[in-house]
Amino acid sequence: MATKNKKMKMMTLDQMKDKDIGKVGTPERDKYEFDLRMEVLGDMIKSVRKERKLTQEQLGELIGVQKSQISKLERNTKNVTIETILKVFRALKANVRFSVEMNESEFKVA
Amino acid sequence: MATKNKKMKMMTLDQMKDKDIGKVGTPERDKYEFDLRMEVLGDMIKSVRKERKLTQEQLGELIGVQKSQISKLERNTKNVTIETILKVFRALKANVRFSVEMNESEFKVA
DNA sequence: CCAAAAGTTTCTATATAATTCAACTTTTTT
DNA sequence: AAAAAAGTTGAATTATATAGAAACTTTTGG
Secondary structure, three states, rough: OOOOOOHHHHHHHHHHHHHHHOOOOOHHHHHEEHHHHHHHHHHHHHHHHHOOOOOHHHHHHHOOOOHHHHHHOOOOOOEHHHHHHHHHHHHHOEEEEEEEEEOOOOOOOO | OOOHHHHHHHHHHHHEEEEHHHOOOHHHHHHHEEEOOOOHHHHHHHHHHHOOOOOOHHHHHOOOOOHHHHHHHHHHOOOEEHHHHHHHHHHHHOOEEEEEOHHHOOOOOO
C-alpha cells in the first residue's frame, strides 16, 4: 500500500499549487485541475477555503451549516452529492466544471 | 422562465455535439465539457450511452442495476452522489474529470 | 397495425449522506 | 503557558439517494 495519510495528501496538493500551477497572481495559479477522485475532494475544499482566508466556521455560515460539517466534508470525504459540492464551491466563488472524455478505441461492445 | 423541457435540453446537447465539438472521428468530438450543473447530468449520461449504442437495460447490466434505475438517473437527475456518477461513466468507458476554477477578482470578503 | 423492445413511473424498502450538538484536541495568539 | 480560536470526533437524527418490481407508456421493426 502506498503512503496514504492525510498529511501526505495535503503536501501533494500544496506542492502542486506551487510547482505545477505557477506563482500567485498569474492567471494559471487561479485555476486548479484535479481528477475527480473522492479522496482528494476534501483537500480541494480545504485548499480553496484557505485561499479565501476563511475559517471552517465562516464557510459554514456562508452555506448555512455548522463548522463540524465543513470539517467532515474536508476530511471524511468518502462520498458526497453533487448538490453539496456545488453548494460549497459556490460559496467559495469557485467555478466547478466537469468534463466527460470518451475515446472511441477504449470501448469494445461485448 | 426559459424553455426548459427535456426535449429542448437533448436538442441543445445534440446540437453541441455536431456544431461545437466537431465531426465524428476527430479527437475533439470525443471530449465533452460542461459546467457542473445537475440539470444536464442526466442528458450527459444519455448522450454517452447512446454514443455507445447501449440500451438502458444493457447499461444497467454493466453496472448491476435495473433499467429503471438508469432511466431515473437520466431524467430525474436532481441530485446524485459522486460514486454514482463515476460508476456510470466508468461503465461507459468515459473519463470524468472535474476542475475547480477560481478567479481572485470575483471574491470579496465581506 | 401489431408485437416486441425500450423507456418511464409509482410504490416501497434500505442504506447512507447531511446535519447538529457538545465535548474534545490542536493550533494560534497574547 | 494560559486563553482563545480553530478544527475534529462521536453519537444521534433527519432527509434523501439508491434500488428493485411491476405496471404502464412510448418507440421501433416487421
